[in-house]
Amino acid sequence: MLNFTVGPVQSSEQVCAVGAEQVPYFRTPEFSRVMLENERLVKQFAKADEDARVAFMTGSGTASMEAAVINVFTEQDRVLVIDGGGFGHRFVELLEIHDIPHEIIKPAFACGVTAEQLAAYDGKGFTGFLVNLDETSVGVLYDIQLISDFCRRNNIFLVVDSISSFLCDPFDMKALDVQVMITGSQKALACPPGISIIVLSPRAVERVYANHPRTMYLDLKLALKNGERGQTPFTPAVGTLRQINTRLKEIDAAGGADAEVARIGGLATYFRDKLQEYGLPFALVSHSLPNAVTSLTPTGGASANDIFNILKDEYGIWVCPNGGELKDTVFRVGHIGALDRSDFDTLLDALRDMQTRGLI
Amino acid sequence: MLNFTVGPVQSSEQVCAVGAEQVPYFRTPEFSRVMLENERLVKQFAKADEDARVAFMTGSGTASMEAAVINVFTEQDRVLVIDGGGFGHRFVELLEIHDIPHEIIKPAFACGVTAEQLAAYDGKGFTGFLVNLDETSVGVLYDIQLISDFCRRNNIFLVVDSISSFLCDPFDMKALDVQVMITGSQKALACPPGISIIVLSPRAVERVYANHPRTMYLDLKLALKNGERGQTPFTPAVGTLRQINTRLKEIDAAGGADAEVARIGGLATYFRDKLQEYGLPFALVSHSLPNAVTSLTPTGGASANDIFNILKDEYGIWVCPNGGELKDTVFRVGHIGALDRSDFDTLLDALRDMQTRGLI
Numbered sequence: 236m237l238n239f240t241v242g243p244v245q246s247s248e249q250v251c252a253v254g255a256e257q258v259p260y261f262r263t264p265e266f267s268r269v270m271l272e273n274e275r276l277v278k279q280f281a282k283a284d285e286d287a288r289v290a291f292m293t294g295s296g297t298a299s300m301e302a303a304v305i306n307v308f309t310e311q312d313r314v315l316v317i318d319g320g321g322f323g324h325r326f327v328e329l330l331e332i333h334d335i336p337h338e339i340i341k342p343a344f345a346c347g348v349t350a351e352q353l354a355a356y357d358g359k360g361f362t363g364f365l366v367n368l369d370e371t372s373v374g375v376l377y378d379i380q381l382i383s384d385f386c387r388r389n390n391i392f393l394v395v396d397s398i399s400s401f402l403c404d405p406f407d408m409k410a411l412d413v414q415v416m417i418t419g420s421q422k423a424l425a426c427p428p429g430i431s432i433i434v435l436s437p438r439a440v441e442r443v444y445a446n447h448p449r450t451m452y453l454d455l456k457l458a459l460k461n462g463e464r465g466q467t468p469f470t471p472a473v474g475t476l477r478q479i480n481t482r483l484k485e486i487d488a489a490g491g492a493d494a495e496v497a498r499i500g501g502l503a504t505y506f507r508d509k510l511q512e513y514g515l516p517f518a519l520v521s522h523s524l525p526n527a528v529t530s531l532t533p534t535g536g537a538s539a540n541d542i543f544n545i546l547k548d549e550y551g552i553w554v555c556p557n558g559g560e561l562k563d564t565v566f567r568v569g570h571i572g573a574l575d576r577s578d579f580d581t582l583l584d585a586l587r588d589m590q591t592r593g594l595i
Numbered sequence: 596m597l598n599f600t601v602g603p604v605q606s607s608e609q610v611c612a613v614g615a616e617q618v619p620y621f622r623t624p625e626f627s628r629v630m631l632e633n634e635r636l637v638k639q640f641a642k643a644d645e646d647a648r649v650a651f652m653t654g655s656g657t658a659s660m661e662a663a664v665i666n667v668f669t670e671q672d673r674v675l676v677i678d679g680g681g682f683g684h685r686f687v688e689l690l691e692i693h694d695i696p697h698e699i700i701k702p703a704f705a706c707g708v709t710a711e712q713l714a715a716y717d718g719k720g721f722t723g724f725l726v727n728l729d730e731t732s733v734g735v736l737y738d739i740q741l742i743s744d745f746c747r748r749n750n751i752f753l754v755v756d757s758i759s760s761f762l763c764d765p766f767d768m769k770a771l772d773v774q775v776m777i778t779g780s781q782k783a784l785a786c787p788p789g790i791s792i793i794v795l796s797p798r799a800v801e802r803v804y805a806n807h808p809r810t811m812y813l814d815l816k817l818a819l820k821n822g823e824r825g826q827t828p829f830t831p832a833v834g835t836l837r838q839i840n841t842r843l844k845e846i847d848a849a850g851g852a853d854a855e856v857a858r859i860g861g862l863a864t865y866f867r868d869k870l871q872e873y874g875l876p877f878a879l880v881s882h883s884l885p886n887a888v889t890s891l892t893p894t895g896g897a898s899a900n901d902i903f904n905i906l907k908d909e910y911g912i913w914v915c916p917n918g919g920e921l922k923d924t925v926f927r928v929g930h931i932g933a934l935d936r937s938d939f940d941t942l943l944d945a946l947r948d949m950q951t952r953g954l955i
Contacts, residue, residue, distance in 0.1 A: 429832030472789030
């Protein structure tokens with residue numbers, strides 16, 4: 236079963252091998268060392284400030300999205316949020332649930348935000364900005380430099396959901412003045428899902444300690460305090476955290492974050508070029524392509540969902556279906572996880588075979 | 596490395612083998628079937644009402660403790676809570692954070708609650724009751740029949756944290772009129788940590804749908820709605836949920852919950868009897884023993900924490916240390932996970948060897 240979804244993705248052999256091991260008791264110096272190494276490598280790969288901190292949350296990416304929102308913003312903030320798809324819209328819902336004043340920037344379908352769109356909010360007194368850098372639901376990468384410049388000139392606290400972009404697209408947390416960055420275990424980290432990760436700049440750490448969200452589980456103060464000694468306030472997904480450790484060291488040994496971004500970007504380009512070269516009947520959906528995923532619309536009349544099902548049932552290949560309105564018009568091909576060019580050749584061969592059979 | 600902690604515990608070979616597998620994409624009928632089977636077996640083992648529902652939360656046990664508190668209680672409730680150790684106290688803190696009126700019942704150290712203690716609260720207008728059935732921090736099992744009778748005669752909504760008791764001690768959710776039961780993946784379920792589980796009676800499901808907690812991640816309405824088709828609102832710990840499925844089927848094949856309770860109880864009795872037979876210098880801490888764990892105090896002057904370290908470093912055996920004030924006076928031996936009598940013989944031999952060496 237070859238997996239081109241956008242998560243969970245395929246893990247390396249070493250990561251799978253750790254998954255087979257017994258999970259050790261964790262209130263030990265041995266596990267603390269694993270966690271402190273995880274923190275160090277995540278900071279290094281995010282290009283975070285050396286005084287930045289990392290919280291490892293046992294939970295889905297949404298747990299960390301909610302934790303970020305309620306730990307760094309309050310009802311006194313005024314937050315701008317980009318609502319360009321399912322995940323951007325989740326931030327809007329979180330702001331609503333927690334009564335945090337906000338305004339929505341709505342990009343055109345499958346498009347990024349423009350300088351003009353942002354300029355309309357210059358000098359309007361906003362204090363926070365929320366964006367999910369790669370809106371994975373349609374495969375749109377927002378221009379983080381543009382957003383960073385806007386936030387810097389307006390002194391706005393920038394929170395970036397980088398769940399599907401971390402290690403895929405170039406990113407420099409410190410240079411971009413990003414205060415909070417979120418990612419998850421099951422995207423380019425290519426581990427099983429169950430852990431989400433929040434990187435906090437020194438300014439963000441200050442906000443966390445000054446803030447009093449009404450929650451125990453999502454209170455980042457507890458995570459930060461326990462994290463000082465490489466521990467967590469509650470029993471974490473110890474097995475997944477050990478797999479993350481294995482994976483971070485693999486990436487480090489292969490050249491670090493830049494090398495991984497180049498590798499994933501190379502696979503994305505290879506796949507997109509071959510699609511065109513072979514004249515396969517698909518159009519790119521996104522006008523601002525991320526490296527992690529290519530969203531495609533069938534142009535020959537086939538249903539995207541049928542293509543997903545045929546690939547799964549007849550070829551043992553999983554691409555990523557879309558739900559809701561886009562179910563029949565869009566499917567996605569991920570470029571993250573333990574995949575190489577030969578895997579994309581296998582997918583391309585399957586698609587060419589489906590074309591020969593008149594299925595697409 | 597032989598693991599007698601109270602979680603994470605040792606997993607079966609089959610569960611470890613699933614941990615080595617690639618984690619599949621999960622928005623599929625195949626994964627829905629796994630989840631619906633998980634729900635069916637958890638309900639069966641909890642002896643829940645046939646219309647009960649189960650929420651599988653990606654998170655620590657505390658995530659489900661907080662979710663339970665905020666989804667079934669409100670500021671209009673008056674809740675009684677047993678504060679007999681670290682985990683009971685966590686419920687008190689959750690009630691405080693969420694401004695839910697409450698009163699604390701404080702048992703004597705290492706003791707259960709008595710009929711007299713409860714009788715003092717008869718007819719006082721309480722609406723809710725929170726107890727962690729096995730207060731694992733000291734190894735005390737509360738008398739659930741006593742608590743159930745009290746709640747029934749006072750028409751009180753009973754929420755039971757059964758994280759360390761589920762599948763260890765006899766429990767019948769429906770007969771006991773328990774409205775919410777919480778457990779976790781890393782206790783008697785003997786899977787890696789990362790999933791906690793909430794079983795909701797039909798009355799509890801009604802409360803969840805009527806209630807509006809200020810959270811997205813811990814909102815059980817979302818979990819219940821998605822759960823109807825065997826799905827989750829956010830990407831769950833798919834790998835751990837597949838391991839739970841394997842484990843639930845193992846338990847079912849071996850005779851179900853009653854057989855597992857008898858097996859774990861048998862191991863606990865075996866270990867406790869042998870301790871006495873060999874005249875090892877330990878006293879039982881708890882005056883109300885659960886099946887999952889035996890908490891012990893060294894009576895020969897040795898430090899409990901030293902015993903933990905020597906067993907780990909010199910014998911490759913992990914018992915469970917205590918933290919805080921109890922660090923030097925109490926350690927715990929768990930009876931859950933993939934352990935059999937020969938494993939307890941190994942531990943007993945190590946303790947006898949330490950006695951010969953004059954270390955205890």
